Amino acid sequence: MSRTYQQITQSRSFQMAKFRYLTEPFQIKNLQLKNRVVMPPMCMYVAKEDGIANNWHFVHYVSRAVGGVGLIIVEMTNVADNARISPDCLGLWNDEQAQALKKIVDECHAQGAKIAVQIGHAGRKALGWDDVVAPSAIICDESVTSDKSRWSYKMPRALTTEEAEQVVLQFQSAVRRAVAIGFDAVEIHAAHGYLIHQFYSPKMNIRTDKYGQDKCLFGIEVIQAAKAVMPAEMPLLVRISAQEYSDNGFPAEYGVSVAKRFAEAGADVLHVSGGGDGNFI
Numbered sequence: 001m002s003r004t005y006q007q008i009t010q011s012r013s014f015q016m017a018k019f020r021y022l023t024e025p026f027q028i029k030n031l032q033l034k035n036r037v038v039m040p041p042m043c044m045y046v047a048k049e050d051g052i053a054n055n056w057h058f059v060h061y062v063s064r065a066v067g068g069v070g071l072i073i074v075e076m077t078n079v080a081d082n083a084r085i086s087p088d089c090l091g092l093w094n095d096e097q098a099q100a101l102k103k104i105v106d107e108c109h110a111q112g113a114k115i116a117v118q119i120g121h122a123g124r125k126a127l128g129w130d131d132v133v134a135p136s137a138i139i140c141d142e143s144v145t146s147d148k149s150r151w152s153y154k155m156p157r158a159l160t161t162e163e164a165e166q167v168v169l170q171f172q173s174a175v176r177r178a179v180a181i182g183f184d185a186v187e188i189h190a191a192h193g194y195l196i197h198q199f200y201s202p203k204m205n206i207r208t209d210k211y212g213q214d215k216c217l218f219g220i221e222v223i224q225a226a227k228a229v230m231p232a233e234m235p236l237l238v239r240i241s242a243q244e245y246s247d248n249g250f251p252a253e254y255g256v257s258v259a260k261r262f263a264e265a266g267a268d269v270l271h272v273s274g275g276g277d278g279n280f281i
Contacts, residue, residue: 026070028268030233031185033070033114040271041073041118041187041239043085045147051077051084051091053100061104065113072108073237074101074117076189079170082129083121083195086148092119092174102181109182116185116237119174119226121167123195124204127151133159133167135198135205135218141246141278142193161209164218167195172225179230187237188226190219190262192276197241200258201277203248216261223265238262239271246278 026033046056064072077090084091091097101117108115124134127148134156144152159167171188178186190196198204199211199218211218219238226236240262242255259270 029235030231031071031114031235034112035068035070037069038071039064039069039073041075041189043075043089045086045088047088047090050096051081051089051093052097053090053104057090057100058104058107061115062107062111065108065111065115069113071185072113072115073187074104074115074183076118076120076122076194077101077174079119079121079167079174082126082131082133083123083170084126084129085122085194086126086151087128092117092177093170095177098177098181105182114184116187117178117183118187118189118239119171119178120189121171121195123193123198124156125153125193127153129154132156133163134195135159135164135207135211138204138206140193142276143279158207161211164211165221168218168221168225171222172229175226176229179234185235185237186226186230187239187271188219188222188267189239190222191239191241191271191273193241193278194276196222197276201244202250202254203244204277216258219258219262220265223262223267227266235268236266237269237271238267239273241274241276242272243274244277245275245280247281249277249281 023035026036061072077092078084080093105115124140126132128151132154137158139155140153175186196219200215205212205215240259243252244250
């Protein structure tokens with residue numbers, strides 16, 4: 001039976017009601033968005049030269065600003081060469097990379113958008129490197145997707161306590177650069193099986209030092225280090241995996257406890273996701 005005009009319009013009104021705030025402004029701290037449309041970070045694997053953003057990235061992000069997106073979050077941008085998911089991923093560990101990103105930031109601002117950057121470290125999920133590091137020497141058992149199929153996961157070496165502390169400083173250095181070139185917010189990538197997630201995951205972290213005794217400590221130190229070089233009114237977003245979906249993965253209750261610890265450490269916004277810890281069961 002065909003629906004009546006009234007049924008159709010009522011259905012459409014219901015659907016629109018769920019998005020009634022989408023075009024409304026939003027503010028957290030000093031970040032004022034003209035609408036609530038957010039472009040999430042999506043790795044594109046086109047930084048072919050030393051992690052430097054190029055014309056492809058400029059068009060990719062600025063076109064979203066032209067299209068009216070309120071907040072653009074640049075894809076996972078990494079704190080060291082071997083921190084990248086692949087050799088084709090962005091970096092923010094030197095000034096040349098920073099200057100290339102600044103061109104994108106400035107033009108997105110000119111088009112009326114706000115722009116953030118996601119800072120991360122792939123840990124054991126780094127592909128294409130000889131020196132792969134992780135909290136513990138446990139190889140990633142997740143399938144390599146087709147866009148990265150020319151590489152394979154390697155057995156990582158466990159970071160020493162001192163090396164882990166240095167990685168915290170690498171995060172801080174990248175955040176400092178992000179602030180200096182004008183990003184409106186910073187997001188720390190602590191999800192999807194990357195390094196910070198590896199530290200707070202009981203099955204990926206079997207350490208006995210301070211980072212094993214308190215599995216959230218590494219992420220907390222990264223958050224605190226980031227906040228130390230950010231303006232007080234600049235929001236820090238933290239993306240987490242609230243639940244793991246592979247064999248022996250942690251449940252949502254554990255993810256909630258991680259979220260609370262990260263919020264107490266200084267996260268202003270939690271960007272909640274899940275998985276990334278291995279092949280789904």
